[in-house]
Amino acid sequence: MLNGVILLLFISFIGKIASMNKVVLVSATEYEQSKIDAAIEEVFDGLGGAEKVVGCNKNVFIKVNLVREMVPEKCGTTHPTIVASVAKLLINQCNCTVTVGDSSGAAYTHSSMNSIYKTCGMTAACLSSGATLNQNFESTLQSIKGKVVKYLEIIDAFTCADVVINIGKLKTHAFTGFTGTVKNLYGLIPGLVKAQTHSLYPEIEQFTHCLIDIEQYAAPKIVLHLLDAVVGMEGNGPTNGQPRLIGKIIAGKNPYLVDAVGVSLFADPWDMPLFIKANERGLLSKDFSETDFDFNSLKNHYIKDFKTVTIINTNFTHTGFLKRFLKKEWVTQRPLINKKTCKGCAKCYEHCPQKAIIMQGEKTSKKAYIDTKLCIRCYCCQELCPFNAVKLTKPLLYRIIRLFSGGGKRKRTKQRKDNK
Ligand code: SF4
Numbered sequence: 001m002l003n004g005v006i007l008l009l010f011i012s013f014i015g016k017i018a019s020m021n022k023v024v025l026v027s028a029t030e031y032e033q034s035k036i037d038a039a040i041e042e043v044f045d046g047l048g049g050a051e052k053v054v055g056c057n058k059n060v061f062i063k064v065n066l067v068r069e070m071v072p073e074k075c076g077t078t079h080p081t082i083v084a085s086v087a088k089l090l091i092n093q094c095n096c097t098v099t100v101g102d103s104s105g106a107a108y109t110h111s112s113m114n115s116i117y118k119t120c121g122m123t124a125a126c127l128s129s130g131a132t133l134n135q136n137f138e139s140t141l142q143s144i145k146g147k148v149v150k151y152l153e154i155i156d157a158f159t160c161a162d163v164v165i166n167i168g169k170l171k172t173h174a175f176t177g178f179t180g181t182v183k184n185l186y187g188l189i190p191g192l193v194k195a196q197t198h199s200l201y202p203e204i205e206q207f208t209h210c211l212i213d214i215e216q217y218a219a220p221k222i223v224l225h226l227l228d229a230v231v232g233m234e235g236n237g238p239t240n241g242q243p244r245l246i247g248k249i250i251a252g253k254n255p256y257l258v259d260a261v262g263v264s265l266f267a268d269p270w271d272m273p274l275f276i277k278a279n280e281r282g283l284l285s286k287d288f289s290e291t292d293f294d295f296n297s298l299k300n301h302y303i304k305d306f307k308t309v310t311i312i313n314t315n316f317t318h319t320g321f322l323k324r325f326l327k328k329e330w331v332t333q334r335p336l337i338n339k340k341t342c343k344g345c346a347k348c349y350e351h352c353p354q355k356a357i358i359m360q361g362e363k364t365s366k367k368a369y370i371d372t373k374l375c376i377r378c379y380c381c382q383e384l385c386p387f388n389a390v391k392l393t394k395p396l397l398y399r400i401i402r403l404f405s406g407g408g409k410r411k412r413t414k415q416r417k418d419n420k
């Protein structure tokens with residue numbers, strides 16, 4: 001009798017672990033509402049149904065990616081059709097109350113956020129689905145108990161919800177290589193506190209630990225991570241790259257696996273600091289053996305000519321020995337302001353965590369300048385400039401190392417051969 005109970009408990013434990021690491025990948029090649037509705041149904045069916053994933057009568061917060069004010073067609077933010085589909089499904093099938101929101105890179109205020117909601121299509125998505133836009137712009141200091149982050153201001157929209165669905169956007173990112181679901185959780189920090197937090201963790205290694213700390217803090221409340229990879233962004237991401245059709249929606253409870261599936265569609269995940277650090281912290285195995293998702297099946301969908309960002313960090317590459325004598329500015333992209341396109345709006349100046357940006361000139365002809373000695377290469381200015389006036393220049397050594405490291409593509413090709 002006792003053995004039977006132990007066996008049942010063991011089976012239920014294994015079942016729980018398996019469902020935590022299940023990843024669902026669904027094809028979706030356009031943001032037509034009825035097609036996205038069908039794709040989102042398929043996602044929830046693949047995970048055992050919305051009731052099982054979210055529960056009934058819950059107060060759900062959908063955390064989207066609204067990095068800055070931009071129209072959905074630019075593909076820098078979570079697409080509103082996906083948000084509308086998820087919200088409708090939870091309201092209709094699970095009788096949930098749904099609130100949609102984010103803290104963008106701008107000020108976390110009523111006027112700023114409502115303007116962003118409108119431009120990004122979230123106002124219309126909420127109207128059509130019955131969800132509500134978050135209007136609570138308060139935040140509270142939370143104990144994070146992380147490896148590098150101990151306390152952090154977190155938006156109350158997150159802490160006040162029963163459960164959270166995190167919907168990230170798959171894009172290149174100049175600082176972290178890519179952004180998906182884990183990086184999207186950096187938006188739990190209110191507006192300008194993000195810049196202060198950046199300055200505390202200026203190196204990619206520390207910053208990656210900071211991202212993992214936030215994810216670990218948030219994990220108990222997040223019932224689903226969903227990655228909008230229908231049309232992602234390549235090149236000069238996360239806001240000034242080009243939209244690129246990827247054609248997928250990826251979802252699961254484990255954000256590292258969801259992101260790894262997304263990145264595997266165009267690069268080698270093990271070129272990305274996030275997965276390296278997650279692996280070091282025991283959150284992700286090298287062969288993704290936590291999940292039964294077949295990574296080999298992705299080789300037929302691999303986008304060979306996707307324009308990736310190479311992270312040349314001496315801590316993360318096989319050139320680790322170089323760390324002793326290489327200067328960071330020799331091997332990282334340098335932000336440079338294009339004086340012709342700079343409109344002097346001062347968004348970069350307001351958000352630079354190092355106060356490395358100076359505004360010069362008369363009222364109508366103000367331009368931004370970067371003091372490269374103070375700059376820590378966080379690329380917040382490039383991310384937040386509404387006029388695409390911040391370009392990233394590649395120093396010679398960066399280009400040489402990138403050439404010899406194959407920019408992630410060579411290793412991926414080898415891995416694919418090995419998998420055959
Ligand atoms: S670089 Fe961009 S964000 Fe900075 S002042 Fe110029 S236009 Fe504004």
Ligand code: SF4
Nearest residue numbers: 352375376378379381
């Ligand atoms: S100038 Fe730009 S990249 Fe440099 S620290 Fe400031 S925001 Fe970051």
